[in-house]
Amino acid sequence: MNMEWSFIICTDGINNLQFHETIIETIVNQNIPKFEIIFVCENLNFKPLAHPNIITIYTPFIKDKHITFKKNVGIRCAKYENLCILHDYLVLDIDWYQSMLKFEKDWNVCSFRIINLDNTRFSDWVIFNHPIHGHTLVDYNTPTTEYHYVPGLAYCVKKYFAVKYPLNEELVWGEAEDIEWSDRIKIEWNYHLNINALIYSLKQK
Numbered sequence: 001m002n003m004e005w006s007f008i009i010c011t012d013g014i015n016n017l018q019f020h021e022t023i024i025e026t027i028v029n030q031n032i033p034k035f036e037i038i039f040v041c042e043n044l045n046f047k048p049l050a051h052p053n054i055i056t057i058y059t060p061f062i063k064d065k066h067i068t069f070k071k072n073v074g075i076r077c078a079k080y081e082n083l084c085i086l087h088d089y090l091v092l093d094i095d096w097y098q099s100m101l102k103f104e105k106d107w108n109v110c111s112f113r114i115i116n117l118d119n120t121r122f123s124d125w126v127i128f129n130h131p132i133h134g135h136t137l138v139d140y141n142t143p144t145t146e147y148h149y150v151p152g153l154a155y156c157v158k159k160y161f162a163v164k165y166p167l168n169e170e171l172v173w174g175e176a177e178d179i180e181w182s183d184r185i186k187i188e189w190n191y192h193l194n195i196n197a198l199i200y201s202l203k204q205k
Contacts, residue, residue: 002032002033002034002101003032003082003097003100003101004032004033004034004035004079004080004081004082005032005034005035005036005080005082005083005084005097006035006036006038006074006078006079006080006082006083006084006159007027007035007036007037007038007083007084007086008038008040008071008074008075008078008083008084008085008086009023009037009038009039009040009074009086009087009088010039010040010041010067010070010071010074010087010088011039011040011041011043011046011088012041012042012043013041013042013043013045013046014043014046015088016088016089016203019088019089019091019202019203020048020049020088021049022091022202023086023088023089023090023091024037024048024049024051024054026091026092026093026094026096027092028051028053029094030092030094030096030097031097032097034080035053035080036053036054036055036078036079036080037051037053037054037055038054038055038056038057038074038077038078039054039055039056039057040057040059040070040071040073040074041056041057041058041059041070042058042059042060042061042066042070043058044058046058055077057073057074057077059073062169063172064172065172065173065174066169066172066173067152067167067172067173067177068167068168068169068170068171068172068173068177069167069169071085071167072166072167072169075157075159075162075163075166076163078159080159081158081159081160082100082156082158082159083156083157083158083159083162084154084155084156085152085154085155085156085157086153086154086199087153087154089201089202089203090114090153090154090199090200090201090202091199091200091202092198092199092200093197093198093199093200095196095198096112096197096198096199099112099194099196099197099198100156100194100197102196103192103194103196103197105190105192105194106190107156107158107190107191107192108157108158108161108188108189108190108191109150109155109156109157109158109161109185109189109190109191109192110155110156110157110191110192110193110194111124111125111150111151111154111155111156111191111192111193111194112124112154112156112193112194112195112197112198112199113125113140113193113195113197113198113199114151114153114154114198114199114200114201115198115199115200115201116201116204116205117200117201117202117203117204117205118204121137122153122201122205123137123151123153123205124137124151124154124193125137125138125139125140125142125148125193126138126148126149126151127145127147127148127149128147128148128149128179129147130147140193140195144191144192144193146186148182148191149178149179149182149183150178150181150182150185150191151178152173152177152178152181154199161185161188161189165181165184165185165188167181168180168181168184
């Protein structure tokens with residue numbers, strides 16, 4: 001059974017442009033039967049590579065670093081039910097789509113392994129405000145807990161769920177908008193980690 005995907009990439013249209021061709025290439029090379037790549041940007045001078053599956057949405061500049069607004073716009077405009085939200089310096093492993101097809105968990109929010117440029121773990125399966133461990137990465141085999149949160153740099157979510165629980169547009173990037181969102185959705189999330197799905201960062205973070 002195939003899955004249809006919308007990939008939502010927020011960009012300022014100025015930084016990380018050198019990574020965009022590679023990002024697009026790794027998505028196209030998944031050979032997903034039905035997919036779209038949605039760039040959301042406030043910069044009218046931004047022109048992504050031409051491709052029939054690429055859509056560019058230009059948003060008004062509301063606030064500096066207004067990632068929550070841009071993600072919500074991309075989510076509402078997405079054509080497909082399976083959404084993958086990516087920062088514009090992250091690329092998919094060659095087997096990412098196949099690993100999602102084989103993933104047997106029933107999810108409405110899903111994370112995956114994120115590998116930094118130096119081959120260490122990036123912010124993937126992570127907890128916050130734990131009474132003993134605080135804010136830290138946890139073992140991939142750790143079941144989902146009330147202390148987990150969805151890292152905003154890369155995650156999957158079903159469109160119906162993301163529309164029901166939009167990101168808080170009062171917050172911008174760097175104001176723990178992903179933690180705030182995670183706290184709100186825990187009442188209804190079915191959050192899982194697909195350990196076999198990998199994402200790579202093209203720059204050291």
